[in-house]
Every structure is written in structure tokens, then in C-alpha cells.
Amino acid sequence: xxxxxxxxxxxxxxxxxxxxxxxxxxxxxxxxxxxxxxxxxxxxxxxxxxxxxxxxxxxxxxxxxxxxxxxxxxxxxxxxxxxxxxxxxxxxxxxxxxxxxxxxxxxxxxxxxxxxxxxxxxxxxxxxxxxxxxxxxxxxxxxxxxxxxxxxxxxxxxxxxxxxxxxxxxxxxxxxxxxxxxxxxxxxxxxxxxxxxxxxxxxxxxxxxxxxxxxxxxxxxxxxxxxxxxxxxxxxxxxxxxxxxxxxxxxxxxxxxxxxxxxxxxxxxxxxxxxxxxxxxxxxxxxxxxxxxxxxxxxxxxxxxxxxxxxxxx
Numbered sequence: 282x283x284x285x286x287x288x289x290x291x292x293x294x295x296x297x298x299x300x301x302x303x304x305x306x307x308x309x310x311x312x313x314x315x316x317x318x319x320x321x322x323x324x325x326x327x328x329x330x331x332x333x334x335x336x337x338x339x340x341x342x343x344x345x346x347x348x349x350x351x352x353x354x355x356x357x358x359x360x361x362x363x364x365x366x367x368x369x370x371x372x373x374x375x376x377x378x379x380x381x382x383x384x385x386x387x388x389x390x391x392x393x394x395x396x397x398x399x400x401x402x403x404x405x406x407x408x409x410x411x412x413x414x415x416x417x418x419x420x421x422x423x424x425x426x427x428x429x430x431x432x433x434x435x436x437x438x439x440x441x442x443x444x445x446x447x448x449x450x451x452x453x454x455x456x457x458x459x460x461x462x463x464x465x466x467x468x469x470x471x472x473x474x475x476x477x478x479x480x481x482x483x484x485x486x487x488x489x490x491x492x493x494x495x496x497x498x499x500x501x502x503x504x505x506x507x508x509x510x511x512x513x514x515x516x517x518x519x520x521x522x523x524x525x526x527x528x529x530x531x532x533x534x535x536x537x538x539x540x541x542x543x544x545x546x547x548x549x550x551x552x553x554x555x556x557x558x559x560x561x562x563x564x565x566x567x568x569x570x571x572x573x574x575x576x577x578x579x580x581x582x583x584x585x586x587x588x589x590x591x592x593x594x595x
Contacts, residue, residue: 292430299433300365304348306440307391320446321439321453323396330389333381337539337575340371340379342397342476344464346428346436350390351383356423357526363425368432370397370469372476373422373487374494375525376535393436395460402461403477411465413478420483422476422524426469435460482520485510489521493529497536498560503529537561538574545583552579 310319311328318325329350340354351364355378363369364383384390405411439456442449465473475483489510493501506529507517521529541555550558556567571579 296428296430296433299430299437300348300428303346303433303437303440304391306437307348307393308389310440310443311391317394319443321442321449323398323457324439324453325394326440327392327394328389329381329384330386331384333384335378335380337376337378337535337542339539340375340377340423342373342399343371343394344397344460345369345371345394346392346432348391348393349388350381350392352390352392353380353382354378354423356421359421359423359526361423361425366428367425368428369423369425370464370473371423372397372473372483373524374490375422376527376532376539377423393440395436395439395457397464397473398457398461399477401458402465402473405458405462405465406474406477409462409465411470411474413474413481420472420475420523421526422472422483424469424472426467429463429467432460432463432467435463482512482516483524485512486517486520486524489517489529490525490532493533493536497533497540498558500560501530501533534570535574538567538571541567541571541579542575542582545579546586555579 307326308328311317311326317327335355345352345363346368347364349365351362352369354361354363354369356375361369362382381390406413435456439453439460442453442456464470475481476487478484489506492506492509503518504514507514510517512520518528521532525532527535537559541552541559541561544550544555544558545552552568552571553564556564561567568578571582575582577585
């Protein structure tokens with residue numbers, strides 16, 4: 282028992298040291314403001330000196346880790362919180378509301394995001410003889426897992442490559458492959474293997490999501506989309522909701538409204554034009570659904586966002 286206790290203390294100390302080292306590395310590369318994209322493809326680093334307001338965002342397949350602070354993600358009626366001890370994974374594109382809930386100037390939020398390469402993970406399953414998940418049933422496309430020391434050190438080595446940019450093209454893919462492997466054999470590995478397993482219902486829903494992303498302005502017929510991914514309408518609807526926490530129509534609505542918001546904010550499109558552009562036939566319906574999602578009508582919302590961008594908002 283004493284040996285086991287000593288081993289646990291050693292592991293805890295090693296984890297804490299690795300977390301601190303990762304935090305220092307993220308702080309180093311984010312000390313000049315918010316420039317999250319790095320020279321390593323798929324890797325972004327983040328720093329915030331205070332909690333943020335809830336923000337509507339699409340979480341693409343990714344792993345999110347925090348070296349310091351905490352973040353909350355809302356997916357439908359589900360709430361996920363991740364911090365120094367827990368990572369978050371999204372296995373498909375998921376419409377979410379995110380908020381940094383723990384950050385200060387003394388202890389800023391320090392986090393990273395690495396996009397997941399589905400093809401690379403599928404190849405890893407083959408190369409490593411990893412079995413497909415026992416169940417081919419869909420499960421929620423987002424989850425949190427416990428951070429491990431091998432995962433922390435793998436990310437540390439990946440970020441360290443930023444010091445030697447010439448090494449990135451050769452070594453970054455190797456280190457990303459290690460991270461993907463750690464995820465596939467970890468406590469959330471079965472969830473990721475469902476998406477990458479050919480013929481699984483999760484993979485069929487992922488194909489439907491890809492179709493929706495490219496065709497969200499078109500009228501949606503559930504029967505046609507279900508047929509497109511070789512599922513019955515009832516089975517398709519059930520598994521879509523299981524994976525994404527929303528119906529296909531709600532998913533389409535989120536895509537439409539967020540694209541309209543982008544058009545109004547970035548391209549200064551008026552609300553009526555934006556509504557028609559994303560597939561709405563009724564400006565009043567657009568305004569109602571926009572207010573329901575973002576909490577305020579289009580014009581007021583865009584005005585507020587512009588004020589915040591210029592430092593005039595609260």
C-alpha cells in the first residue's frame with residue numbers, strides 16, 4: 282500500500298508539472314494578443330484574461346484541452362465543462378454555445394484546440410489492429426475525458442515544434458498521430474471509433490451532417506436525406522438526435538441563422554436580404570427564430586456586436 286501511495290504522489294506531481302509546462306508554452310505563444318492559429322496545421326492556442334459571454338459556434342471534430350482555467354459548452358440541453366483535468370472531444374460538427382467561465386489577469390484561461398483527422402484515425406485503427414466499437418449504435422458526438430500524462434506530454438512536444446518551424450512539416454504529423462492514438466485507446470476511444478468505422482450509424486449521420494453543411498439553404502426533406510445515407514426516416518431521425526442533441530431541422534436552422542448573422546456582421550447585409558440568402562421565405566419568421574436563438578432581434582444583435590468589437594459594449 283505504501284508503494285502504491287508513493288507512486289500516486291509521483292504521478293500527481295508529474296501531471297502538475299506537465300500542466301504548468303504546457304500552460305507556460307501556451308502563454309508564451311499567446312502573449313501578444315489573440316492570434317490563435319499557429320504554424321502547425323490544425324493547432325490553435327487561446328488565452329483570455331477574463332470570462333467571456335456565451336457565444337454561438339460550430340465545434341468541428343476536435344480535441345480541446347485547458348492548461349489553466351475552465352470552459353463550458355452547451356449542446357442542446359447537455360452541458361459540458363472542461364478544465365485542467367478534463368479534455369473535451371467533438372467527433373462531428375456540432376452547433377454549440379460556449380463560454381469561458383474561469384479566467385483572470387492573474388491566472389488567464391490558457392487552452393488549445395487540435396482538429397481531429399478522421400482519415401488518419403481510421404488508418405490508425407487499421408495499423409494498430411484496434412477493434413471497432415462493440416456497439417454500432419450512435420452516441421452523443423461530444424464528451425469529456427480525463428487528461429493523462431502521455432496526452433499532456435504529447436501536446437507539449439507538438440507545441441515545442443513552434444520554436445523550430447523547419448521541423449514542423451516532418452515531425453508535426455508524427456506527434457499528431459500519437460495524440461490521435463492516445464485518444465483512440467483512451468476512455469473516449471470507443472466514441473471516436475464509432476465515427477471512423479465504415480457502415481456504423483454514427484458515420485452515416487456524419488455523412489448527413491456533411492450534406493446539410495453544404496446544402497442548408499435548400500428545403501429539407503427528411504425522407505430524402507435519410508435515403509441519401511441509407512437509413513429509414515425514423516432510424517435516421519433517432520440517431521441524428523442522439524449524436525447532435527437536436528433534430529435535422531433544428532440543425533439546419535442553426536446553420537442558416539449563423540450564416541445570416543455572419544452576412545449581416547461581416548458583409549453589412551440587411552436582415553431581409555440575409556434571410557432570403559440563407560433560405561428563409563418569410564422575414565418575420567426569420568426574425569422570430571433569430572431572436573429565439575440569439576436572444577435579441579437581428580438589428581439589435583448586430584448593433585451590439587459591432588459596439589463590442591469597437592470596445593464600446595459592456
